[in-house]
Amino acid sequence: MASTSASIEIAATAERVWQMIGGFNSLPDWLPYIAGSELSEGGRVRSLKTPEGEIIIERLESFSQQDRSYSYSILQAPFPATHYLSTLQVREIAEGQASLVVWSGSFVPAGVSDAEISNMFHGIYRDGLQALKLRLLEKN
Template structure:
């Protein structure tokens, strides 16, 4: 399994960050690549519509508001991977909070480097935009 992990330190309190990140259907509110999100199956399946016209289908596997963490599996998407299991986790840290977005996956064919780079860039861009969204206009 290949792993990708991006960490963002924020000045905002963890509960405030979790209020935004913890909304499984709210990715479009802070990630600049996401145009919209459709929820189905009682909020456990999200279809993510990207600005480039592509989409991904993701299934919520586990969620803990007490731990400020959720785990989801990518069912279908544009990145050439199998068995992609991702985690978004917000923790208290000195002077604010830390957000960790990570995943493990099996690359399709010889696309490990490109899949890793694509996911890393997606997570990094999202967490950077999250920081801006929390700071307000």
């Protein structure tokens, strides 16, 4: 099993960041490579559409408003990985004046090396968190 994690500090309260990313259907609001999201199964499954028209289907595995985190698995995606489980969490730092957002995941590579799949997901997480930071700065 391979894994990776990325994090970013954002000059915004944890509550404000969580309002942007805490909804399981909110990825299109801040993640540029997700053009659309539709919920099914009572909000526990999301079907994501990329700008290229690819479909990614994910299941919400756990959610904590108190911890400002949720975990999800991938049911279907064009990625060379199986057994994917990821967590997105917002933590309060700087005496509540800033946030640390952590996006981590574990997965089993399928036809690629641990390093290749870890690097791929690390890039997605890193670029996604950077997009989140920019999006929040735009709203200031």
